[in-house]
Each structure stands twice: as C-alpha cells, then as structure tokens.
Amino acid sequence: MLQSEREKMMTMQSHQTAYVQRCSFARSGATVFLGHLDLMTCFERACRRADLPILYSQGYNPRPMMVFALPLGVGIETRCDYLDVSLNCPYDADAFVKELNAFLPEGLRILKSKAIPEPKDSIMSIVTTASYRFEAKGIRSAMEKALSEETLIVTKMAKGKEKQTDIRPLLISLSQASNGDPDSVEFYAFAGSERNVRPDLILSSLVKYCGMDPESSENTRVIRTGLFAGEYPRITPIDEVEVRPLQ
C-alpha cells in the first residue's frame, strides 16, 4: 500500500464510543520525582498490566486515551489529583480501582473512580483552583505575610528567557482546613489553563519577600491536596462536578 493511501485510510476511521472512568489518585514516595510525561507512562503501563480495556487514540501513533486534570511538577506530592481514563466498554468503578491499584508502582494509588459519560468539557478545561499544603519550619507566618503583600514579583523562565511576573493575584487565601501549626500551611491558588501558579514560584517569593531562608524553601514538602472547578469560594472538587455529556 502506498503511504498516501494508508494516510487516507487512517483518517477515515469512525468515532469510537468512550466509557470514561474519572478517578482520583495520590502520589508519594519515589514517584514524587517523576516528571509529568513519565507519570503518564507509569499509568499507561499499569493499565496494560492490569489488562484493562483501554481505548486508544486513532492516527499514526495510537496512545491510550488518558487525560490528567493538571500536570504535577517534579517534587510535588498529591493527595488528590484526577484523571480520566477512556475504556472501550462499560466497567465497574470499584473493580477498576482495585485492578489498577494492583499494578501501579509503589507510591501511586487510585483513591476513587466513577463511570461518567464521555464529557463535553475536557477534564483539563474545568480546573480553576488548586489547594496546596506546604510543610517547613515557620512556613505559616511566611505565607501569611505573602498574602498581606500587594505584589509578589518573581522571576520565571519562559521559553528560555527570564520573565518578571507578579504571582500575588494568583494566590487566593488560606484554607479553612489550615490549623494553627506554625510549620505547615494550606491555601488555595488559581490553577488550570487560564491562570496557574507553580508551587516553586510561591516558595521563591517567600524567600524574596517573606524572610524564608532558601534552604528551607528548597526542602519544603509540597503536597497538592485538591483540584476544583468553579469560581472561588464556590468551588467543587473535580469528581463532584456534574458532567455535560458529549452527545
């Protein structure tokens, strides 16, 4: 077959029905140091080992259809991130969780899953807000000071160039869940494709403006504790968002 004929055939394939599992997961331990692409590969391979009926994308290089709500940076733990896994048949959510967990590397764990119709809005597009927990000596007062500042200008690398950016508008507020412990703090920040702030930039602003020492900023334990849709304060955890079906 000629290359051109083959290309034509590939684009003619029809749409496949997706049975989506929307699941939440946690990561800790060794897997915290994986970049986003490696993390995706870990999930893909675990699904294949578990022999789950995953749906593959069409085209030249078929990939398992998995969408993560928001990439997780290297060094960030999570207690509750989300991904949509497309299957080619209906699947029991509890069985999905159990089977996948048996094949994930140590440190990655599916918490919950539910079957949803194929969504009209990508899981990525509905994320607006994230909550984080930072743990380091004296972090609470530094974070409180940061939130009292008008601006927090930090240097960000964008396309190989240094860029000054104000991250203060991207920090929302301390969380209710945040207790009085001086060495930990929980807060909300904007997240997602429109407005997003990386935890390492927040930490560098704490060094620059709030008297945090650089070494303890670098050693701060960073945990994402949740991802939400909606406008703060009326935010909803991603897996509780009502799904608009594609059709």
Add this chain to the structure above:
Amino acid sequence: MKQYPVPLSKSDLMSVESPARYVGGEFNAVIKEDMMEELEKTGKTSYVRFAFCFPDIYEIGMSNLALQILYHVLNESDFVACERAFSPWLDMDKILREKNIPLYSQETKTPLCDFDILGFTLGYEMCYTNVLQMMDLGKIPLLAKDRGEDDPVICCGGPCAYNIEPMADFFDIAMMGEGEEMILELSEKVREYKLSKNTDHPMTRAELLRNCDAIEGIYVPSLYDVSYFPDDASAKAAGAPARGAYVVPSDDGVKKVIKKRIIKDLDTCTYPTSPVVSNLRVVHDRGYLEVFRGCIRGCRFCQAGFIYRPVREKSVEVLCEQGRQLEKNTGFDEMGLLSLATSDYTQFPELAENLLSTFEGHHTSLSLPSLRLDSFSLDLMEKVQSTRKSGLTFAPEAGTQRLRDVINKNIKEEDIFSALRLAFMGGWSTVKLYFMLGLPTETDEDVLGIADLAKRIEKLYFDIGRETGQKMRRLDITVSTSLFIPKPFTPFQWEPQNSKEELIRKQRLLKDNLRSRNIHYAWHDFDSSVWEVVLARGDRRLAPVLLEGYRSGRFFDAWDDHFKLEKWVEILEKHGLTIEDFAREFSEEETLPWDHISVGVNKKFLLSERHKAHAETTTPSCREHCSGCGAAAWGVGECFAKRNAASGVSADGTAMKEGDA
C-alpha cells in the same frame, strides 16, 4: 513493598538533572523483606547481599539485558538478595562527595560497602573509570590488595571481562562468559565464607578466592604473576622469552587457562519475564526477547561474533510464551527482538508471524533491529511499523567488495541495491549506511568507494522516480563512519590501529567526496577510539594510569563531552607508556595479555582467519560450512545442527580437539 528512604534531602534531589534516577521504587523490583527484618533485629543476615552495579547512568543501565537477567537469577535463588546500583551523574556525584554520603543501592538504599558482593557488568571499555567512581563513592578500597575481610568481594563480567588485565588490580574476580550458572556458584562460595565468620574457623578472604578459582570460568587475577618482555633482540638471543605479557599462575594449584562458560540450552534457562520496569523513560524503553546467542557470520572485526560462539537458538514456542508473559508483566507497548542478526534466526518467519499474532490488538509493536533487508523483511516491516516509515539501515562496513572480503562482511552490492529498489518503490526515503574507517589493508580507493556507493544509491532513488512517474519524497541518506578498533579474540586482534592523523585524513577525503544535498555525513569521535584501543588491548601496566586518571577527576569517559584524550595521554606517558604501545601491530609470535583466557575459539583459527583476510579470502558462515573454530567442543547449537549434505564438513571430532585451547 516497603519503601526505604533516600539518604538525601529534597533540595539535593531537586537540584540534580533527573532525581528519579536516585530513588528506586520501580515495578517488579525485588526486596527480600525477611532479610530486612532480620537485619533490623540482629544487624546480620545469612543472605548473600549482592549489588549488581552498572558503571553508567541509570537510563543506560536499565536498558541492559544482562542486568535484568542476572538480577532475576540471583533473586530467584533462596540465599541471595540482589539490588541494583548505577553511576551517579556528575551533579549527584558532587553532592555525595560533599556531604560524605556513600553511594547506595536502589532498593533498600544500603551503602555499597555493606554488601557481600559487588558485580559490575562491563559492556564497553570506556566505563572502566566509572567502576572506580562507584567503588570510591561506595566507600570501598579501590585496589584488591587493599581490601580486607569485611570489604565486599568485587567481581565483573561482560564482554570486557575477557581482557580484564587493565582493570585486574581492582577486581577480585572476573567471570568469563555467560553468568546464569556461574554467578550462583560464586554466590554460594561467598555464602560459605560469610557463614564461616560465625564459627571457630572463619575462612580468610584468600581462602575464599582460592575456592572461587575452582569454579570454571572464574578468573582471580591476584593468583597470577605477570611479566612483560620487550621486543629486544639481544635479550632474546640471551634466552629471554619472546615479546609479550605473560600471565601465569603463581602456583600449581591455580588453573592455567580460564575457559568461558556458556548456557547449553537457552530454552530451559531461566529468563526474566518480569524485569524491573523503570518509572523513568530509559534509553531502550521496551521489553526484550533474546532470540539467540552467538552469530553465524564471523565478520573479522567483530568481537561479539567470536566471543559469543557457539550459536544457540531459543525455540519459537518458548519465545512466544516469554513474549506473552513479558508483555503482561511489564506493560511495555514495544517488544524488541535481541540478537546479533535477527534474520539469521532459522525460523524467523514463523517467529515473526507468531509474535505478531500474540500481540495482535494489544497496541504492542515489535521492534526488529539488525534485520537483513530482503522482500520478506520489508513486508514484515510494513506490518510491524503500522504506519510510519522509519529509516532503513545497512551496514556494509566497507566501501568496496575487496575490503568487504577482507573483513568477511557477507553483504553484496547486488543485495543492497535489490533491497533498496523494493524499499524505494514501497515509499521509503530514509537510508542509513554504516561504515568503518581504518580497517586493515584499507586504501584511499576503499574510502572513496563509500562515497561512490552513497551516490549510486542516490541515483537509484531518482531513477525509480523517473521510471514509475511517482512523486518522490525528499531523499535522506546518512553515511556514518566509526573507527576500526582491533579487539581481543578477533582475527584482527594483532592489527594496528591507524594513527589519528591518518584517520583524520581519510575522513576529510570522504567528506570532500560526499557533497550532495541528499547525503549527510556523520562521524564518530576520534579521540575516544584512540583511547578505546589502549583499554581493549591493554595489560596490567594500565592500572596505575587508570587510578591516577580517576583521582584527577577523569570518569564518564564514555560521554564524549567529558572525555579528554590529552589528559589521558599525559598520564599514560608519565607512567612510561605510549598510545603506540597498544595501537601498534602485535606480532604473531608474541604472547598477548589475554592468552590465558579461552573463549572457545582457538588462537590458531583466529590467526588463519587473519591470513585469509590479507589474502582477501572469505570464510562461509557457520550454517554453510563449519570452519573448525573450536566452539564445537561444547557439543551444542549451530555446530551440531543438521546441515544439508552439500555443505560438506560437519562439526566432528577434529573440531572438538581443536576447540580445546
């Protein structure tokens, strides 16, 4: 599986290039929890703790099949616990040194000095200095003679172990040949040694090494005396032996010749169908099926072609079953067939067909390296590569038929052109051609032959376009040259290496004659090839050189950016040696530093092959005709496969006698 904490702060991990290399936690990694509990309670264990060390970075080490095979073999046994360790990259190396943190294992983060055995796999000479880095960071004395009763036993294996002389002062033990059985026999001896420490008659390290010498395939360098005799006519007249490096047992109790080990039946030999799956993407990110060992071809420059003899195949059934398990246990979406020449597998069409149907509908692709191109393999590539047309690769190695005959590379121009005709008609437009510069007897005519071949391929492509009236894509021919390095245990082990100046001249000559918008020329770094020959054909005089080089910060020599030839030459000369001592032509009379090692192919055969090379005479493949190299002495594999009557000599008693080196 319990996770053991990394002895590094988060900021240290976050400051290095790829922190995931240093944290472990991979799927299918093995931790023997009962051992860890025992250690926690009593501080001791009766398990033999084995650290499998790969002297390069994690992503390269995790792509290594030897690591996966031996890790599996060791952990399958009930008395060994094997963990992995890799060379930390320069950024992590710096942190470990500054903070005085010993290099640790991936699984339980145990410092290397707390293991009973360290086993290094030596796949390429340029990793030698990384062996020293790992031992040093692992808090282990570098020289074997400086190690005491409580230090680990340091051993090595792999293709470079066959001439371990340059590294002999650093290793306690070198293993010759395939390790599946030998490594357990060695571990058993270490276990006896370890257990004896709790008795009234503890065994000494010296006794342990003696016991290991009794194992076939194991070489204990410290039990041999070495003397060097220069090329000195007057000394020779006075009765001195011929030039050479003589490695002789220090007493009668030590074996004179160390014979390599092989696995006779690969079908029944254990194979890792649940290899450790890296969380991080590695160099060769796929599952491997080892199809056969050895090669029937006998290209005269190729060390692998001789040291892995005799050819032994796995059956189609075993391979398909292993493939099925491998896919299931790893989740890899690509399976690679591994051997020196996939097309030489006798049942290749059946294997390919069966594997394709095994993986059908799983979105698992099959990677088929080292295929000989013909209509069958092109058809197969169409099937396995689903859509994308990747490049076609040919390795003619030399530019003229004359030189191809010299090196015994059985590839004919007619074959290349007929395969390319088919491929070009089928839409392929990327061709890679691999050659070597500096081969024995090479003339400028041979060098220009490379350019000529590339240009005729270019012409063929456009001729086909004209003939068929097809709209052709842009053609991309890459000509790639590496440099000939004479290697031990090949017919070219005596050959000189061209000087750097001569190689540069030849490269320039080729470059000037390859000017075309469709042809790219890629070449290999000269400097590292110059040093590689020193290490490949070196002897024990190099130990102080390597030690001084390492001490002055020279390691990661396999990485061109870090390799500095001039520094090494400086150190070499300081120790009274030159590049020429190792790059020169070795005389056929001289005793070579590796003559006390037997790979099963005898020296007489290698010598006759060398003479045939200079006479431009080829040798048929093992499948066509047994040439009596000596490997038939094992009584297995290709040497004893049924040949058709026309093929003449079969492996018989004569070959067996010759095989006994």
